[in-house]
Amino acid sequence: NAGVTQTPKFQVLKTGQSMTLQCAQDMNHEYMSWYRQDPGMGLRLIHYSVGAGITDQGEVPNGYNVSRSTTEDFPLRLLSAAPSQTSVYFCASTHDGGSYEQYFGPGTRLTVT
Amino acid sequence: AQRVTQPEKLLSVFKGAPVELKCNYSYSGSPELFWYVQYSRQRLQLLLRHISRESIKGFTADLNKGETSFHLKKPFAQEEDSAMYYCALRSSGNTGKLIFGQGTTLQVKP
Numbered sequence: 001n002a003g004v005t006q007t008p009k010f011q012v013l014k015t016g017q018s019m020t021l022q023c024a025q026d027m028n029h030e031y032m033s034w035y036r037q038d039p040g041m042g043l044r045l046i047h048y049s050v051g052a053g054i055t056d057q058g059e060v061p062n063g064y065n066v067s068r069s070t071t072e073d074f075p076l077r078l079l080s081a082a083p084s085q086t087s088v089y090f091c092a093s094t095h096d097g098g099s100y101e102q103y104f105g106p107g108t109r110l111t112v113t
Numbered sequence: 114a115q116r117v118t119q120p121e122k123l124l125s126v127f128k129g130a131p132v133e134l135k136c137n138y139s140y141s142g143s144p145e146l147f148w149y150v151q152y153s154r155q156r157l158q159l160l161l162r163h164i165s166r167e168s169i170k171g172f173t174a175d176l177n178k179g180e181t182s183f184h185l186k187k188p189f190a191q192e193e194d195s196a197m198y199y200c201a202l203r204s205s206g207n208t209g210k211l212i213f214g215q216g217t218t219l220q221v222k223p
Binding site: 030031032033035040041042043044045048050056058090092094096101102104105106107 | 117119122149156157158159162199208209210211212213214215216
């Protein structure tokens, strides 16, 4: 099992550009989430999904879109990048919504200039 | 409101000293709490969860509902414990969401 994979590992964007961060998991997990990690802020939830075709907003959803067409994939789209979106992005998945362990991807470090 | 607070950004101790990483939470109902750890250049991973009442790598954490705390403790710190530690609360509802604290960097000096 590869677990949770994310691409790219690093990305630099100019303000206004759009891009998609990819996330995939091969553990057949229903629940997937996107977090951003900022110094002094911890991890904050952007969007999450409880299954294919179902997504919802987290704490900081503005400027991001998601879709979940398959169980395996959960891409995060930045519509028009802003410097405030400079961060490290983590994708996570878990077996169900209960007390099971969340498995994290390696992260994508995004810089918006 | 559901919230997790880790008051210390950085905790620096010498090898062999006791460690306590503080975590306080705000939650109405029965909380489910976790500690996650991120070692340098590694991905975030679960360290322990309160319902398991386990000790992992010498770390323990006890849920204190009266003080709404879930502090992480280790009697004798090792250099390999140096990492970023996050306390997390499972959000209400069956959604798989976690609410994280701000994180504490533990630095264990030789």
